[in-house]
Amino acid sequence: MIKVIVAGFLGSMGQQAIETITQQKSMTIVAVYSPHADQQATAYGLDESVQVYQQLSEIDVPADVWLDFTTPAAVFENTRFAIEHGIQPVIGTTGLSDAEEDELLSLSKAKGVAGLIVPNFSLSAVLLMKFSEEAAHYFSEVEVIEMHHEDKKDAPSGTAFMTAKRIDQVRRAHEQGASKETLPGARGADYHGIRIHAVRLPGYVAHEQVLFGGEGEALTIRQDSFSRSSFMKGVVLAIEKVGQLDQLCVGLEHVM
Ligand SMILES: NC(=O)C1=CN([C@@H]2O[C@H](COP(=O)(O)OP(=O)(O)OC[C@H]3O[C@@H](n4cnc5c(N)ncnc54)[C@H](OP(=O)(O)O)[C@@H]3O)[C@@H](O)[C@H]2O)C=CC1
Ligand SMILES: O=C(O)C1=N[C@H](C(=O)O)C[C@H](O)C1
Numbered sequence: 001m002i003k004v005i006v007a008g009f010l011g012s013m014g015q016q017a018i019e020t021i022t023q024q025k026s027m028t029i030v031a032v033y034s035p036h037a038d039q040q041a042t043a044y045g046l047d048e049s050v051q052v053y054q055q056l057s058e059i060d061v062p063a064d065v066w067l068d069f070t071t072p073a074a075v076f077e078n079t080r081f082a083i084e085h086g087i088q089p090v091i092g093t094t095g096l097s098d099a100e101e102d103e104l105l106s107l108s109k110a111k112g113v114a115g116l117i118v119p120n121f122s123l124s125a126v127l128l129m130k131f132s133e134e135a136a137h138y139f140s141e142v143e144v145i146e147m148h149h150e151d152k153k154d155a156p157s158g159t160a161f162m163t164a165k166r167i168d169q170v171r172r173a174h175e176q177g178a179s180k181e182t183l184p185g186a187r188g189a190d191y192h193g194i195r196i197h198a199v200r201l202p203g204y205v206a207h208e209q210v211l212f213g214g215e216g217e218a219l220t221i222r223q224d225s226f227s228r229s230s231f232m233k234g235v236v237l238a239i240e241k242v243g244q245l246d247q248l249c250v251g252l253e254h255v256m
Contacts, residue, residue: 002027002239003063005087007078008070009044010034012228013092017067018046020232027239031061056081065239066115068093072154076100082115083107089115089248090238092231094158101250108248115248116255119158121234124223125208126252129163131221132210136171139212139219143188147199147207155198156189159208162251164191167210206230 004021008014009032021027031051032044041050053059056077066082068075072095079096082089083104096104101117108115120126136142146160156164168191176193179186188197206225212218225231234252241255 002065002243003030004028004065004067004239005031005033005059005061005063005082007033007066007068008074008093010037011069013069013231016228016232017069017092017235020235021067021239024236027065027236030063031059033059059085063087065090065242067235067239071095076104079104079115079117080107083111083113083248086111086113088113088242088245089117090235090242091115091117092121092235094119094161095154096158105248113248114242114245116238116242116245116252117248117250118234118238118252119162119250120206121231121238121252122206122223122225123234124225124230125159125206126234126256128208128210128221128223129159129166129251130253132163133166133170135210135212135219135221136167139214140172140174141176141213142167142171143195143197143211145197145199145209145211147201147204147209149204149206150200150202152200155200156196157198157206157208159206160196160198161191163208163210164194164196168192168194 004027021029029050033053037052037054041052042048051061066087066089068078068091070093075093079089079091144160144163146157188195209222211220
């Protein structure tokens with residue numbers, strides 16, 4: 001039985017993850033963590049055996065996996081805590097910088113604790129990134145547009161950032177659309193020349209389009225998460241398979 005701690009359990013993803021994990025035979029929730037959790041487990045609909053923590057430093061329950069759906073401000077400290085305590089992190093929270101990811105990778109190697117950082121648990125997003133990387137071998141001119149709900153705390157999305165990184169690793173370096181911006185920011189964020197545009201609107205959940213342009217043609221790759229349930233199969237897979245990894249990896253494809 002895989003023992004799981006859920007950090008950020010009162011949030012939208014945390015709640016969905018609790019419901020999903022509770023239905024699995026292979027895993028059990030041993031503790032939950034949120035700075036604003038001030039009640040007993042049963043008040044949150046959890047089994048009375050589940051430990052509820054309000055402070056990171058107080059968490060001392062033995063566990064195998066740390067599932068994190070918190071905030072960009074908290075994710076680095078949480079992941080470091082998990083690794084230092086020998087708990088394998090499965091990180092859904094976005095907003096880690098490259099430097100922070102590198103530091104966590106070094107720490108995971110030093111401690112011999114593997115884990116998984118997953119910018120997007122949905123199958124459609126994993127495939128969008130794979131197909132975009134493939135297309136970038138042939139199309140070097142590309143822009144990324146991501147669309148999310150208005151409560152999202154980071155921009156661009158972790159998925160859009162990872163998409164751009166994967167495209168950048170294979171595409172021919174290209175100077176692209178060097179326009180004078182009459183309104184600053186009009187051309188979006190710039191990742192090694194790849195423009196990323198972040199849309200925040202009510203009604204949206206999580207969506208991404210990758211637009212490739214060529215001589216007289218275009219290729220658009222798009223994925224849509226219409227519901228947070230789209231992430232749950234990936235969450236279960238990551239918790240079940242993270243134990244088979246030998247280091248901290250980025251991307252669900254490492255366990256697919
Ligand atoms: N990888 C993926 O596939 C997906 C990733 N995400 C990412 O997951 C993260 C959470 O998303 P979502 O659930 O929508 O966000 P929410 O804002 O709904 O939930 C975040 C929760 O984390 C809590 N929290 C804040 N600080 C801490 C802390 N230090 N330790 C533990 N918990 C904390 C918040 O509490 P309070 O509100 O009381 O401050 C809140 O309950 C985001 O980064 C989002 O981008 C989302 C969807 C899919
Ligand atoms: O905040 C969200 O909602 C999501 N965050 C992740 C991201 O930043 O890519 C995954 C998905 O897009 C939903």
